[in-house]
Amino acid sequence: xxxxxxxxxxxxxxxPHRDAWSADVRRHIFNAWRDxxxxxxxxxxxxxxxxxxxxxxxxxGEEIVQQLFNFEDKGGRxxxxxxxxxxxxxxxxxxxxxHYRKPIRWFAIPQLFRYEKQQxxxxxxxxxxxxxxxxxxxxxxxxxxxALLIDSLRALGLxxxxxxxxxxxxxxxxxxxxxxxxxxxxxxxxxxxxxxxxREKPETTDSLLRDLGxxxxxxxxFIEAGQPTGELQAxxxxxxxxxxxxxxxxxxxxxxxxxxxxxxxxxxxxxxGEFRAIAGGGRYDQLVKLVxxxxxxxxxxxxxxxxxxxxxxxKARGLLPGVVPGPDVFVLFESPELTADSLRLVQQLREAxxxxxxxxxPLKGDKQFKRALELGARWTARVESDxxxxxxxxxxxxxxxxxxxxxxxxxxxxxxxx
Amino acid sequence: xxxxxxxxxxxxxxxPHRDAWSADVRRHIFNAWRDxxxxxxxxxxxxxxxxxxxxxxxxxGEEIVQQLFNFEDKGGRxxxxxxxxxxxxxxxxxxxxxHYRKPIRWFAIPQLFRYEKQQxxxxxxxxxxxxxxxxxxxxxxxxxxxALLIDSLRALGLxxxxxxxxxxxxxxxxxxxxxxxxxxxxxxxxxxxxxxxxREKPETTDSLLRDLGxxxxxxxxFIEAGQPTGELQAxxxxxxxxxxxxxxxxxxxxxxxxxxxxxxxxxxxxxxGEFRAIAGGGRYDQLVKLVxxxxxxxxxxxxxxxxxxxxxxxKARGLLPGVVPGPDVFVLFESPELTADSLRLVQQLREAxxxxxxxxxPLKGDKQFKRALELGARWTARVESDxxxxxxxxxxxxxxxxxxxxxxxxxxxxxxxx
Numbered sequence: 001x002x003x004x005x006x007x008x009x010x011x012x013x014x015x016p017h018r019d020a021w022s023a024d025v026r027r028h029i030f031n032a033w034r035d036x037x038x039x040x041x042x043x044x045x046x047x048x049x050x051x052x053x054x055x056x057x058x059x060x061g062e063e064i065v066q067q068l069f070n071f072e073d074k075g076g077r078x079x080x081x082x083x084x085x086x087x088x089x090x091x092x093x094x095x096x097x098x099h100y101r102k103p104i105r106w107f108a109i110p111q112l113f114r115y116e117k118q119q120x121x122x123x124x125x126x127x128x129x130x131x132x133x134x135x136x137x138x139x140x141x142x143x144x145x146x147a148l149l150i151d152s153l154r155a156l157g158l159x160x161x162x163x164x165x166x167x168x169x170x171x172x173x174x175x176x177x178x179x180x181x182x183x184x185x186x187x188x189x190x191x192x193x194x195x196x197x198x199r200e201k202p203e204t205t206d207s208l209l210r211d212l213g214x215x216x217x218x219x220x221x222f223i224e225a226g227q228p229t230g231e232l233q234a235x236x237x238x239x240x241x242x243x244x245x246x247x248x249x250x251x252x253x254x255x256x257x258x259x260x261x262x263x264x265x266x267x268x269x270x271x272x273g274e275f276r277a278i279a280g281g282g283r284y285d286q287l288v289k290l291v292x293x294x295x296x297x298x299x300x301x302x303x304x305x306x307x308x309x310x311x312x313x314x315k316a317r318g319l320l321p322g323v324v325p326g327p328d329v330f331v332l333f334e335s336p337e338l339t340a341d342s343l344r345l346v347q348q349l350r351e352a353x354x355x356x357x358x359x360x361x362p363l364k365g366d367k368q369f370k371r372a373l374e375l376g377a378r379w380t381a382r383v384e385s386d387x388x389x390x391x392x393x394x395x396x397x398x399x400x401x402x403x404x405x406x407x408x409x410x411x412x413x414x415x416x417x418x
Numbered sequence: 419x420x421x422x423x424x425x426x427x428x429x430x431x432x433x434p435h436r437d438a439w440s441a442d443v444r445r446h447i448f449n450a451w452r453d454x455x456x457x458x459x460x461x462x463x464x465x466x467x468x469x470x471x472x473x474x475x476x477x478x479g480e481e482i483v484q485q486l487f488n489f490e491d492k493g494g495r496x497x498x499x500x501x502x503x504x505x506x507x508x509x510x511x512x513x514x515x516x517h518y519r520k521p522i523r524w525f526a527i528p529q530l531f532r533y534e535k536q537q538x539x540x541x542x543x544x545x546x547x548x549x550x551x552x553x554x555x556x557x558x559x560x561x562x563x564x565a566l567l568i569d570s571l572r573a574l575g576l577x578x579x580x581x582x583x584x585x586x587x588x589x590x591x592x593x594x595x596x597x598x599x600x601x602x603x604x605x606x607x608x609x610x611x612x613x614x615x616x617r618e619k620p621e622t623t624d625s626l627l628r629d630l631g632x633x634x635x636x637x638x639x640f641i642e643a644g645q646p647t648g649e650l651q652a653x654x655x656x657x658x659x660x661x662x663x664x665x666x667x668x669x670x671x672x673x674x675x676x677x678x679x680x681x682x683x684x685x686x687x688x689x690x691g692e693f694r695a696i697a698g699g700g701r702y703d704q705l706v707k708l709v710x711x712x713x714x715x716x717x718x719x720x721x722x723x724x725x726x727x728x729x730x731x732x733k734a735r736g737l738l739p740g741v742v743p744g745p746d747v748f749v750l751f752e753s754p755e756l757t758a759d760s761l762r763l764v765q766q767l768r769e770a771x772x773x774x775x776x777x778x779x780p781l782k783g784d785k786q787f788k789r790a791l792e793l794g795a796r797w798t799a800r801v802e803s804d805x806x807x808x809x810x811x812x813x814x815x816x817x818x819x820x821x822x823x824x825x826x827x828x829x830x831x832x833x834x835x836x
Contacts, residue, residue: 001470001472001473001476001509001709002509002513003465003466003469004466004468004469004470004491004495004497005493007466007468008466009463009464009465009466009510010462010463010464010465011463011510011514012461012462012463012524013461015514015517016517023461023462023463023464024462026464027462038773039768039771039772039773039774040768040773040774041745041773041774041775041793043430043431043441043742044428044430044441044442044445045427045428045429045430045441046427046428046441046444047421047427047428048421048422048425048426048427048543049467049529049543050422050425050487050499050531050543051421051422052419052422054419055419058419066492069468069491069492071489071490072489073422073487073533074484074487074533075423077422079422081468091419091420092427092429095420096429096433099433099434101789101792101793103778103779106430111467113468115491115492115493125466125467125468133778136778136779137779138778138779138780140777140778140779141778141779144778147765151768151769237758238761240758241757241758241759241761241762242761242762242764242765243762243765244765291419324461327459339659340655340658340659341659343656343659343660344659344660344661346660347565347660347661347662350457350458350569351569353457354457355456355457355458355459356457356458356459357459359558360521360551360554360556360558360559360562361521361554361555361556361558361559362556371519374519375459375519
């Protein structure tokens with residue numbers, strides 16, 4: 001029996017001939033995300049992985065249902081596994097924002113689910129680092145969020161040689177569109193045409209754009225000019241002051257597919273262009289209002305970064321964590337009359353915070369030592385009895401092979417000294 | 419719009435008039451579990467929250483379906499949200515055990531889902547600390563697992579006054595049953611009758627037990643005698659050698675409802691008897707064989723500890739974490755010409771690992787200072803310019819209110835010194 005197609009098992013470490021996924025790699029990535037969020041003053045939240053279906057159709061329309069794991073529960077409720085975190089977040093913020101000082105800076109690391117057509121490398125679940133700011137309309141918040149994105153990638157060892165943030169503006173595209181077409185109901189169709197510029201046939205796009213008062217040449221000229229709006233310039237200046245100018249560039253080719261963006265938008269890409277987008281986000285000042293039925297009006301912005309493309313990039317750049325260190329101490333158990341003393345030593349070391357292993361069942365002395373080496377233990381410790389029956393502990397440093405014999409109460413001190 | 423009934427939102431910290439749940443409490447509990455597992459040499463794994471329905475019915479029979487969130491996915495597969503971790507674990511271990519040295523010591527913290535009738539305090543999801551050992555048949559492994567359970571509760575501040583492990587033996591009950599009844603097909607019915615002893619009417623239980631060759635008085639006498647088997651005595655001696663004797667007692671009233679246990683079983687309870695079981699587990703030497711269709715035969719044992727009862731107990735004992743500390747530094751932004759220098763300071767502090775906040779948008783000086791106090795910042799830092807235009811940083815310790823003015827490059831040193 002196997003996991004469902006598109007779902008990952010996380011073994012402690014990657015096995016030969018298996019995927020790169022492992023629980024160790026996942027924890028390494030989550031730790032970097034969490035620590036960067038902490039340095040930026042972001043607080044963690046979460047919501048349920050299963051939500052009312054309506055929460056997702058409200059924001060994205062009925063067409064999203066075909067990409068969902070959705071069903072009717074035993075109480076007759078239409079429910080779905082969450083495909084993204086933003087609707088849950090908007091629901092939470094609309095409900096509790098009055099209890100929090102603004103700006104609210106929150107992050108989460110949810111597992112998300114999409115029923116996508118099975119292809120190589122396309123999964124049906126992934127984990128996503130979501131970071132959002134609510135209650136601050138100015139470009140200082142956009143810059144802070146982009147800086148958080150940059151530093152969460154740097155925390156994993158990636159440099160300005162490895163990735164770049166492509167910064168754009170939904171507002172700039174709005175101005176562009178409105179100068180060419182009066183029919184605001186077609187605005188979203190225009191954004192989608194620009195979003196698909198590199199993927200669709202040029203003739204198809206050109207014909208569609210001409211119908212909207214523009215053209216492929218017109219749109220390309222705008223992208224190539226790449227003239228930052230005042231808002232984007234403020235974000236660039238802010239990032240430059242932090243020393244992060246090399247991590248970001250204006251690129252109006254980015255527009256983001258989702259309907260709800262209202263201001264600056266951005267995506268992170270590897271510089272070599274080998275992978276899909278690493279992360280993406282932007283400003284969505286109307287979303288809380290939409291989800292709260294008009295009750296709460298709070299500007300917002302955020303990004304999402306998945307673990308799948310990121311782990312592939314880290315692997316390609318040799319930045320995945322190495323083999324996890326073995327236990328601090330492997331306690332060798334020898335004669336049965338010393339078992340109780342050996343267990344006491346195990347407990348004493350663990351209570352002092354040390355990672356300790358020992359043979360759980362009977363095992364010959366040389367096999368025990370071999371096991372300590374295989375596990376990569378830093379020390380072995382063996383309780384011994386001198387001719388007067390006094391207990392002592394023989395410590396062996398497995399790197400230097402140096403041995404010492406100390407009293408049971410001096411073991412911790414001895415280990416701490418090296 | 420709200421979360422589905424029985425599903426929790428995790429806000430960063432608990433709000434007044436809301437449940438005790440929060441992302442901070444959850445992280446506090448998870449950190450204690452993970453750190454104890456590390457000290458015991460247990461390695462983390464995970465599996466998908468959605469699994470083939472068959473994985474669960476194979477182990478627990480068709481009757482479990484009525485308690486599941488199960489459905490048919492868009493590919494026509496019968497799937498279910500996992501109600502427990504052990505079937506996924508047995509699937510994983512059966513598939514990869516040959517790559518790992520025995521004994522295998524693994525843990526996970528999955529979110530689990532059950533469609534239960536809605537009652538106060540009964541949730542439809544919870545997180546569970548699962549720890550398991552494979553490949554070691556002797557009582558040393560049972561003792562190690564019980565010690566891990568004890569120390570993971572102690573890591574949260576609970577003491578021998580707060581909880582006790584009730585240790586029992588499915589094997590002792592098997593001997594008891596077989597001495598009284600030859601019909602082995604009725605063995606599981608007998609275990610279930612014992613399991614429900616305290617909850618069913620005495621007459622009902624007595625009548626059922628008489629039908630199985632025993633009686634209520636017979637069973638009660640066996641429980642009251644509480645004579646440890648050789649195996650249980652070995653576990654008790656092992657725990658006593660670690661200094662953990664006071665945390666455990668023999669109690670044959672514990673038998674565990676699930677069919678698959680084969681040896682020692684145990685449950686953790688609060689001493690005052692205010693709450694449901696905190697944790698439960700035992701030995702299941704046949705399960706991997708069952709799940710692998712006979713291909714892999716590996717003794718196993720494990721326990722599960724949920725976060726819901728545990729958090730209630732921690733709250734009742736005053737052991738939930740206090741208010742999360744505010745940022746290390748709140749940087750005050752004053753005149754616009756110093757904004758770039760202030761942002762550089764923010765970045766410098768964060769790159770050194772400090773948690774830093776500052777006003778993302780325009781905010782008057784006194785409001786900024788008030789905000790730093792509200793957030794519980796330890797320091798404020800303000801970039802200033804002396805008459806020659808040289809930048810300096812004014813640091814204020816918000817506990818002592820002491821101020822110092824230092825050069826930008828001396829800020830980190832100054833903070834590290836206090």
